[in-house]
Amino acid sequence: MPAGPARIEARGWGWRHAGRRRSAVRDVDLVIEPGERVLLLGASGSGKSTLLHGLAGVLGGSEEGEASGRLLVDGRDAADARGRTGLVLQDPGAQLVMSRLGDDVAFGAENLGVPPGEIAGRVREALDAVGLDLPLDRPTSALSGGQQQRLALAGVLAMRPGALLLDEPTANLDPDGVAEVRDAVARVLDATGATLVVIEHRVDVWASIVQRVVVLGDGGVLADGPTERVLADEAGVLAAAGVWLPGRTPETAPPPAAGTGPELLVAEGLSVARVAGQPLRGGIDLTVSAGDALAITGPNGVGKSTLALTLAGLLRPDAGTLEARGPLAAGVRHPEPIRWKPRDLLTRIGTVFQSPAHQFLRATVREELELGPRALRQPPAEREARAEGILERLGLLRLAEANPFTLSGGEQRRLSVATAIATAPQVLVLDEPTFGQDANTWAVLVELLAELRAAGTSVVAVTHDREFVRATGSREHRLAAARSGVPA
Amino acid sequence: MSVIGAVRPDLPLAHVNPVAKLAATLPLAIALVLTLDPVSAAVALVLELLVLVAVGFGPLLRSKRLLPIWIAAPLTGLSMLLYGEASGEVHWSFGLAAISDGSIAIALTTVLRVLAIALPGVVLFLTIDPTDLADGLAQTLRLPDRFVLGALAALRLAGGLVDDWRMLALARRARGVADGGPVVRFVRQAFALLVLAVRRGGTLATAMEGRGFGGSGERTWARTAHFGRVEWLVVAVGCAVAALAVAVSVAVGSWNVIWA
Numbered sequence: 137m138p139a140g141p142a143r144i145e146a147r148g149w150g151w152r153h154a155g156r157r158r159s160a161v162r163d164v165d166l167v168i169e170p171g172e173r174v175l176l177l178g179a180s181g182s183g184k185s186t187l188l189h190g191l192a193g194v195l196g197g198s199e200e201g202e203a204s205g206r207l208l209v210d211g212r213d214a215a216d217a218r219g220r221t222g223l224v225l226q227d228p229g230a231q232l233v234m235s236r237l238g239d240d241v242a243f244g245a246e247n248l249g250v251p252p253g254e255i256a257g258r259v260r261e262a263l264d265a266v267g268l269d270l271p272l273d274r275p276t277s278a279l280s281g282g283q284q285q286r287l288a289l290a291g292v293l294a295m296r297p298g299a300l301l302l303d304e305p306t307a308n309l310d311p312d313g314v315a316e317v318r319d320a321v322a323r324v325l326d327a328t329g330a331t332l333v334v335i336e337h338r339v340d341v342w343a344s345i346v347q348r349v350v351v352l353g354d355g356g357v358l359a360d361g362p363t364e365r366v367l368a369d370e371a372g373v374l375a376a377a378g379v380w381l382p383g384r385t386p387e388t389a390p391p392p393a394a395g396t397g398p399e400l401l402v403a404e405g406l407s408v409a410r411v412a413g414q415p416l417r418g419g420i421d422l423t424v425s426a427g428d429a430l431a432i433t434g435p436n437g438v439g440k441s442t443l444a445l446t447l448a449g450l451l452r453p454d455a456g457t458l459e460a461r462g463p464l465a466a467g468v469r470h471p472e473p474i475r476w477k478p479r480d481l482l483t484r485i486g487t488v489f490q491s492p493a494h495q496f497l498r499a500t501v502r503e504e505l506e507l508g509p510r511a512l513r514q515p516p517a518e519r520e521a522r523a524e525g526i527l528e529r530l531g532l533l534r535l536a537e538a539n540p541f542t543l544s545g546g547e548q549r550r551l552s553v554a555t556a557i558a559t560a561p562q563v564l565v566l567d568e569p570t571f572g573q574d575a576n577t578w579a580v581l582v583e584l585l586a587e588l589r590a591a592g593t594s595v596v597a598v599t600h601d602r603e604f605v606r607a608t609g610s611r612e613h614r615l616a617a618a619r620s621g622v623p624a
Numbered sequence: 625m626s627v628i629g630a631v632r633p634d635l636p637l638a639h640v641n642p643v644a645k646l647a648a649t650l651p652l653a654i655a656l657v658l659t660l661d662p663v664s665a666a667v668a669l670v671l672e673l674l675v676l677v678a679v680g681f682g683p684l685l686r687s688k689r690l691l692p693i694w695i696a697a698p699l700t701g702l703s704m705l706l707y708g709e710a711s712g713e714v715h716w717s718f719g720l721a722a723i724s725d726g727s728i729a730i731a732l733t734t735v736l737r738v739l740a741i742a743l744p745g746v747v748l749f750l751t752i753d754p755t756d757l758a759d760g761l762a763q764t765l766r767l768p769d770r771f772v773l774g775a776l777a778a779l780r781l782a783g784g785l786v787d788d789w790r791m792l793a794l795a796r797r798a799r800g801v802a803d804g805g806p807v808v809r810f811v812r813q814a815f816a817l818l819v820l821a822v823r824r825g826g827t828l829a830t831a832m833e834g835r836g837f838g839g840s841g842e843r844t845w846a847r848t849a850h851f852g853r854v855e856w857l858v859v860a861v862g863c864a865v866a867a868l869a870v871a872v873s874v875a876v877g878s879w880n881v882i883w884a
């Protein structure tokens with residue numbers, strides 16, 4: 137196997153996933169010279185991840201889908217060149233292979249047949265490069281999202297691949313984490329000269345490191361060239377692809393004024409815990425009023441998601457109280473959301489989980505969306521019309537009959553938001569609602585939430601997305617790092 | 625958080641090659657499964673307790689982790705006591721259940737055997753890290769890489785399922801489908817877990833391939849699985865316990881093989 141940076145070439149390449157009528161990508165013609173650093177852009181669902189998986193040779197055989205054209209790494213079929221490329225998937229939690237941190241980093245190097253004596257050194261080097269300073273025997277299941285992302289990167293670095301293929305490698309990170317991981321990648325590239333293909337909607341994250349951007353879309357490569365030139369000359373293509381230009385927030389209507397309605401949800405001295413008796417955070421006081429927007433922010437691993445699940449009436453408060461007030465408490469016997477029946481929750485508090493996979497229960501997108509309204513026994517005509525409207529807005533209508541698990545990362549996120557909205561709850565609790573969205577789908581989400589708020593819904597969002605906080609005019613409840621080493 | 629896949633370097637023998645630990649429990653298990661007499665099981669149990677305590681498992685033996693064995697063994701004994709083949713004097717009977725001299729003996733033997741077989745197995749298994757086991761299976765026993773790593777990945781997924789189960793319960797509540805009786809709810813949630821597990825398996829396979837797994841070249845192992853003096857000693861002790869148990873039983877004339 138050749139060493140040094142890898143050359144990548146696509147010749148009229150395309151891929152149609154089994155079970156889909158449309159191709160995910162088609163007619164891609166592209167040459168990436170050894171050592172080039174490329175940012176791969178494109179609307180959510182335009183086939184970026186599919187292309188990257190193709191380059192890594194992991195799309196599978198004919199039972200997984202149908203390929204056309206050719207995809208070459210160093211002149212060989214990408215599927216035969218596995219190991220020349222190192223792939224980091226969009227979902228870092230899904231790619232932990234081994235149960236101990238050090239073993240996980242070593243896994244890729246082992247697969248390539250690196251002599252055992254050399255692997256220990258590579259593992260240490262890779263962990264240094266990504267700034268993961270933890271004992272080698274730390275269980276990988278006990279890492280926060282940000283730590284997992286770093287670990288996934290380290291595992292690929294230890295392979296010393298000719299090309300790094302990174303699928304939104306900073307999507308789950310807090311702003312400090314984003315810069316750290318980006319800089320880690322830059323250091324590695326400077327040292328090894330490897331080729332880089334990275335997917336990310338927000339150009340400014342990678343602009344200082346890549347020399348070239350490629351915009352993928354319907355019909356193949358829509359724009360391709362040096363970063364500056366493409367950003368300057370291809371405004372139309374970039375806007376259509378939802379590319380997030382440096383220093384520019386997508387335009388959305390100004391947010392509604394802060395909630396002035398009646399209080400809906402009041403937390404006093406609230407302690408939150410995943411496991412009863414092991415509180416992650418304590419002493420939380422907050423109030424959510426009708427029409428309110430509240431952003432819960434803070435670094436990775438600080439307990440934001442746990443707080444969200446508690447506010448949503450899904451986890452029992454470990455101490456303190458969480459009570460519904462006013463209209464939210466009307467029609468239920470107890471003020472504490474944790475004591476409500478599931479059906480009572482549906483119209484009162486809707487939740488979007490951090491990981492969409494936990495939330496999908498049906499075989500098609502449409503059924504998924506109608507599930508809640510069905511449980512509420514809404515008349516079919518009304519239910520279907522509403523589902524249709526939401527799918528349309530969120531760009532999911534053409535996927536209505538697809539299986540939710542086969543959607544792209546961004547599509548899955550939009551579907552999970554859609555399911556929460558479908559039952560028109562009074563309070564929405566959203567964990568990272570804008571994760572993986574391009575500028576256009578992002579703007580749709582922001583506007584959708586604004587409309588709901590104008591109609592009296594309150595929105596509580598866990599988020600790292602500064603622009604989201606600003607565009608929604610959210611109040612911020614910041615959780616500061618209290619203890620170190622507490623995983624998310 | 626998961627039951628499977630947790631690392632327990634704090635336990636004695638944690639660093640011994642898992643293959644040796646499995647091999648050590650084998651002779652006794654075979655001997656006890658094929659025989660029916662109380663003496664071999666009793667001797668084995670006493671020897672096991674002595675060895676385990678001597679190696680430092682005393683605290684573990686007394687801990688809650690072994691509670692299932694201490695409960696399960698008497699329960700199997702109880703069923704033998706009531707429903708075992710009656711012989712000799714019958715002391716009590718009610719319907720099909722009867723306590724006789726014969727069933728008392730069978731019950732006692734059963735409790736002893738269950739304990740003697742399960743105790744070393746469970747104690748040693750608690751000291752085994754799945755990754756070390758995979759190393760041992762692949763390097764010491766030379767099982768195929770793909771098989772061993774596939775099994776390891778499956779184990780790791782199984783560990784994660786505990787957390788998934790908890791999240792699924794929350795998610796189903798949030799989606800308003802957690803109504804209904806506990807049995808129906810359990811079955812539905814189990815089905816959802818199955819679907820999720822299959823998806824996760826697919827993604828994990830992709831991730832493994834994305835890091836060069838299943839390529840054409842020879843694979844190496846970063847951790848060398850040793851099979852040295854300590855390992856042989858562990859196996860030897862296992863054989864010795866089995867041999868002694870059988871020898872005593874034969875000597876007192878109680879040795880009794882299943883087919884005899």
Ligand SMILES: Nc1ncnc2c1ncn2[C@@H]1O[C@H](COP(=O)(O)OP(=O)(O)OP(=O)(O)O)[C@@H](O)[C@H]1O
Nearest residue numbers: 153160180181182183184185186542543544545546
């Ligand atoms: N395993 C699969 N089976 C069927 N269809 C799939 C599968 N994976 C992706 N798709 C579909 O292929 C299209 C492209 O998906 P892909 O994941 O490549 O998009 P993407 O550009 O990475 O989007 P995002 O920015 O949202 O991650 C989408 O319409 C998606 O629904």
Ligand SMILES: [Mg+2]
Nearest residue numbers: 185226544545
């Ligand atoms: Mg993607």
